[in-house]
Amino acid sequence: MNVDWFDFQLPERLIAQTPLRERTASKLLALDKQTGEVTHHTFTDLEKFINAGDVLVLNDTRVIPARLTGMKSDTGAKIELLLLKQLGEDRWEALGKPAKRLKVGTALSFGDDGEGNPLLRAFIEQEGEMGGRTVRFEYDGIFQELLDRLGEMPLPPYIKERLEERERYQTVYSKHAGSAAAPTAGLHFTDDFLRKLQDKGVKLAYVTLHVGLGTFRPMSVELVEEHEMHAEYYELDEQNARIINEANQSGARIIAVGTTSSRTLETVAARFGDKPIEACSGWTSIFIFPGYTFKLVNALLTNFHLPKSTLVMLVSALAGRDKVMRAYGEAIAKEYRFFSFGDAMFIY
Template structure:
């Protein structure tokens, strides 16, 4: 299957650069994958699409201020790290920039303690491919407090505008810190709208998937089947496992909010096969593309994704690829806002 099969022309001005002031005021494209019908509305129309008993599954990961701007200790040259995965013992996997100048043994200094010394330093321990590095931090005090002080929110490269309010790149239900990017489909919800859905009888369930390296790397192969996803950490607790089990037993719809929730759910389905889900954690590198048969996910709320991305491939597995391309064409024609701060799509039957 050729990667170009998932390409499309997107006018640059449709890439949303800033979030809307009201989270729920974005637009919503509703795609019925059973009959191919496409409807256009606003995000709060989701309440009419959801039924009492539906389980809405949200990824409660929280984005860390993972972008660190510093300088090489020996030369004073600018250096940047994007933290991707915590490895323990103050070690992290990170993307380094400029990678060719950050070799094993390089020291990067961050901040100033007021006496001319750095607040924190990072040593490059190992070099990986495509700019990845294993680094170890040295510091005094509490790492998370230093990261909050020194780090910036890791906005995707297609967003050029400065984010004035950090919390706008967090979901209102974010709890567990560890992501290098937000699960952006969830950015549309407010606490009030979630309460309205619960009052209607929609069940809210939560999984955790810390978004990592795969979000920042474009596909570098021509054939879809040759692409390898990088592993990301997930968790499911006992209460939410039981909510999902009950939905499966009673034939109720499981609605994933975002591709991260969808990938977590399908990883769990593969892990437990036909057995009930249990509280667990682990690493997933599941890659979902057309031909994949969903086992737990019945419907998906998602944003509009980059051309030739693994996320477009995932939604094309849930609905027919031609139908997805038709929906994207209508979204472009109607000037929907794309990507992280953009509008939303609900895929259902």
């Protein structure tokens, strides 16, 4: 299967640079995965598509201010680190820029304590692929507090505007810190709208998947089957496993909010086979593309994704490539806003 089959032309003006003032003000494109019918709505119309008893599965990860700008301690040259995965003992997997300057043993400095000393020090311990580095930090105090003080939200490279309010790159239900990017389908929800859905009888369940390197890594192969996903950490607790099992056994729909929730649910489903799922955690590198049969996910709320991305492939696995490409074409014609701060799509 050729990667180019998932390509499309997107006018740059349709790449959303800033979030809307109101989270629920975005457009919503609804795609019937059986018939291919496309209809156009506002986000709050989602309520009409979800029934009492259905379960919305939300990823409650929280984005950390993972982009650090500092300098090489010896030369003062400017460098940047994007923290991706905590490895323990103050060691992190990171993306370094410019990578050619970040050799093993390089010392880095971030911030200033007012007396000419850095607030945070780092040392390159290992070099990886495509700018990947293993970094060890040294500091006085609490690392998370220093990161909140020194770091910036790691917005995707296609967003050029500065984010004025950090919380707009967090879901209202974010809880467990650890992601290098937001699960953006969830950015459309407010507490009030979630309560409205619950009042209707819709149930909420939560999974945690910390979004990591795979989000930033482009596909470098020609054939889809040759691509390897980067592993990301997930967790599902007992209470939420029970909610999902009860919905599955009753015939209610399991609706994933975002591709991250989808990948978590399908990873857990594969882990337990035909048995009810259970509380679990681990690492997933599941790659979902056309030909895949979904085991738990019945419907999906998602944003519009980059051409030739693994996320477009996942969406195409659920609804069919041709239907998705036609829906994307219609979204472009009607000038939907694309990517992280863009509009939403509901596949049912």
